[in-house]
Amino acid sequence: MDMIVTQGLCKTFKSKGKDKGTGKDAGVEAVRDVDLRVREGEIYGFLGPNGAGKTTTMRMLTTLMAPTRGTATVVGHDLFRESRRIRQDIGYVSQKGGAYEYASGYENLVLQGRLYGLTRAEARDKADRIVLQFDMADYARRIVQTYSGGQRRHVDLGMGVMHDPKLLFLDEPTTGLDPHSRARFWDVIRTLRREGITIFLTTHYLDEADQLCDALCIMDHGRVVAAGSPEELKREVSGDVVEIGLDPANVAQAAGLLEGMGGVCSLETTENSVKLLVESGETVLPAALPRLVQAGIAVARVEMKRPTLDEVFQKVTGRALTEAEIEAAAGGGGAGSGAGSGGGGWT
Ligand SMILES: Nc1ncnc2c1ncn2[C@@H]1O[C@H](COP(=O)(O)OP(=O)(O)OP(=O)(O)O)[C@@H](O)[C@H]1O
Ligand SMILES: [Mg+2]
Structure with a gap:
């Protein structure tokens, strides 16, 4: 089953002012025709x-928040008519998180379970399991106010799954965490996926999307500008770069044999190698190597590189994510508007 399907989803925020040029309401088209x-x-x-x-x-x-236009189903329920059923089936961890500062992580988990209708015993039982599973035993009984950023994110995540949702929304779950904490957090997310929970997360980190996600989409100015698996997106940008290392005496002959082969977009030589830009290394290499071997040319090494997701992002949005943007997002308060305010309501 598809967990989320949207068609033409739009959100326009009305603004109080008018556009100076046209005199029309200068609303913000925050989301435009998202499928x-x-x-x-x-x-x-x-x-x-x-x-x-x-x-x-x-x-x-x-x-x-109600869409301005479009249609959507979430966990098979219609977004407009079945919002109550959707809420039962999903968990949501907002950009800011929603744990109560003056209670312990454990108490936050139990309270969250109670809010979702679990009995006290059920809530404690589930909280115990989450503490073990998320490796929170060292700090779960301390008040949240004393927690590190990574520990807080674990509590937020735990609160998001207390009621066993089928689909979990995480808004920038790892922003601001150091690389070690991020890697630990990824492990927990992977564990949840193994248990059958579908995860929908936003991120600024391209390496995170690459390592963690099975599928992704890139959004810019309210529109989806690219979608697919990390591999598909990388391939879409520029194919693979294949470098074949050779004895310098054979470089010219090898170039002659490989030039114009199917799937080869361009070729250049160095002193001791031939570099090919190909549509797909996986299909070109098995044809290219026998060609060289049959001509008696020894291959010293073969290297294949994929473009990085940074390159994909740059190509589809026309610019790179700057460190400043990532820092701004980590600051929390400056991260977009309206991002967290209501989010704590039922995280
Ligand atoms: N309540 C609101 N009223 C008016 N404009 C809004 C409102 N909420 C969001 N926006 C605008 O909509 C656009 C999209 O904001 P949104 O918070 O969805 O971005 P985001 O991709 O989550 O960004 P970030 O990575 O900074 O969190 C921005 O231009 C933002 O200023
Ligand atoms: Mg945001």
């Missing part, structure tokens, strides 16, 4: 710079 498809069991990454419309999209899909 998404998230399959059951995947970790789906929603990427884009500050203000791209990620949080707005997530708040619509979690029923916290």
Whole structure:
């Protein structure tokens, strides 16, 4: 089953002022014609710079905000008519998180379970399991106010799954965490996926999307500008670069043999290698290597490189994510507008 399907999803925020030029309401088109498809069991990454419309999209899909136009189903329920059923089936961890500072992590988990209708015994039982599973035993009984950023994110995540949702929304779950904490957090997310929870997360980190996500889409200025698996997106940008290391005496002959082969987009030589830009290394290499061997040319080494997701992002949005943008997002308060305010309501 598809866990999220949207068609033409739009959100326009009305503004109080008028556009000086046209005299019309100068609203913000935060989300424009977004078509998404998230399959059951995947970790789906929603990427884009500050203000791209990620949080707005997530708040619509979690029923916290009404779309201006479009259609959507979430966990098979219609977004407009079955919001109550959607809320039972999803968990949402907002950009700011929602743990109560003056209670312990454990108490926050139990309270969250109680809010979702679990009995005291059920809530304690589930909280105990989460503490073990998320490796929170060292700090779960201390008040949240004393926690590190990574520990807080674990509590937020735990609160999001107390009621065993089928689909979990995480808005920038790892922003501001150091690389070690991020890697630990990824492990927990992967564990949840193994248990059958579909995960929809936003991120600014391209490496995170690459390593963690099965599928992703890149959003910019409210529109989806690219979608697919990390591999597909990378291939879409420029194919593979294949470098074949050779004895310098054979370089010219090898270049002659490989030039114009099917799937080879361009070729250049160095002193001791031939570099090919190919549509797909996996199909070109098995044809190219026998050609050289049959001509008696020894191959010293073969290297294949994929473009990075940074390159994909740069190509589809026309610019790179700057460190400043990533820092701004980490600051929390400056991260878009309306991003967290209502999010704590039922994280
Ligand atoms: N309540 C609101 N009223 C007016 N404009 C809004 C409102 N909420 C969001 N916006 C605008 O909509 C656009 C998208 O914002 P959104 O918070 O969805 O971006 P985002 O992709 O989550 O960004 P970030 O990475 O900074 O969190 C921005 O231009 C933002 O200023
Ligand atoms: Mg946001």
